Amino acid sequence: MIEVQKLTKAFGAVRAVDDVSFTVGKGEILGFLGPNGAGKTTTMRVLTGYLPATSGTAKIAGYDVHESSLEVRRRIGYLPENPPLYPDMSVASYLDFVARIKGVAPAERAGRVNAALEMASITDKRKELIKRLSKGYKQRVGLAQALVHNPDVIILDEPTIGLDPKQIIEVRHLIKSLAGNHTIILSTHILPEVSMTCDRVVIINKGHIVAMDTTAGLTAQLRGGEKVLLEVHVPRGKDKSALHNMVAGLAGVRSVQTQALDGTGRYRVEAECEKGHDVRSALAARIVSQGYELFELRSVRLSLEEIFLQLTTSDEIPAAEGTKR
């Protein structure tokens, strides 16, 4: 349904989106995950035809988003980062206006407006002026606007921003219920949102795709990279760096962090392991054989949150700082 190939968008010298390719199948929900400024909004704007790509192509339902922009625009519903609302209009007349400009047939218009109100659960606010609504309600009017013409493809830029926890859950349920009949791309920087609503995830950072998989697959793929947590007592004649080097020297260990535990002479060691390497027994054997005292050894699985941080934080920020957040 959506095909993006080698898409690049540069603003002057800055490449906001760089060589991005992905596809979304019919009825799928794709999560677009990345920190702020990663290029999510830019990608969405190119898909909706609001911005031209510098190079590369994007197709929706077989139509090029730039060449056949009108055909593409007929098929998409789009909620931009800031919901595009007219504050002086009432909710119902705003949705009626959007239905008109989206080309909904006159006979179906009233029905579609009611359906959109219903879906966004704002039927009781239909007569209210948009400027009198709270931020959460405005966000929902924005969502209703993207659904009013029953589009094949729905593009949502941070749909749950500004909502309270209860509303967030409602909106997630709504998005999930739309899948199947609609193809959906949603962007977010909130991880649980992706694991709860999306079939597949694209993680993007600084304009590049850093990972792309199903939600389960992504977790599994990186779960191979497990973390081993150790608590070791260092005997006299050995020090922290010797311990550090010993653990780091073991095959299959990617990175090591050592931290002294106050007043006990013990150290806490976090060893991150490569995919498919179970280093636990080898590690235990080596520690004991070299005269250290092993107090604890356990493996910790990386949460999606840590995976996300791992993929999107650059090298200059120490991983320890990241994982504490």
Place this chain on the structure above:
Amino acid sequence: MRGLVAIYRKEMGHYFVSPIAYLVAGVFLVLTGFFFYQFVAIFMERASEAAMQSMRYGRAPEIDVPGMVIRNFFGLLGTVILFVAPMLTMGSYTEEKKRGTMELLMTSPLRELDIVLGKFFATLSLFALMLLPTALYQVVLFVFSEPRPPWRLILAGYAGVLLLGAVLIALGGFLSSLTENQIVASMTTFGLFLILWVIDISARGSSSAMGEVLQYVSILRHYDDFTRGVIDTSSLVFYASLIVLGLFLTQRSVDALRWRRA
């Protein structure tokens, strides 16, 4: 076409709840009402003076009061709308950009021309509605003058005001589409109209070749024909071309938003 109508309806709805539209219309009507009263008073006084003189010296007074009032009134209207039109057009596109609703319009299956024409006709309708109460002044003239004033003169005057207004709205809309700031839009539009006005004034005094060219391109000089009751084809063509030019430029500029938006 459906898109054009939708935009038109939205714009009209917006005008009816907009304090700016009411304020502009109110000021416009107070100004024109005051000047209408002044013109009537001045020409009545002049006519009665002439009548007194004719009693003394025996020459018949030849002052056509309603004709003079109508001509001067429309002449003044032409100047007043130079100041009013920027207020009507300044928000046309700047507001949409500031609210982010331009993104909605641009990602909807609308042609740029639908947006441009919908907005143009809406502003023109508001302008016509603003003019409507001034027809009352003409009714006053009809009721109290003997013989009746020539209605063709009044119709030609309104045709001229509407055409001049349409030119100004088309050009003002274009300037509004260039910026995101209402103040910038209104000031540049105002500046442009002021230049047009100054060109007209300087051209009137001059008899050089340059002066004649300026007189021909002066939008107010063509307007004078209308206030004298003359509807000249060349004036119609001139105004129509300016309207088309303004709308064309606006359409290009809206289209260009797709290319340069950051």
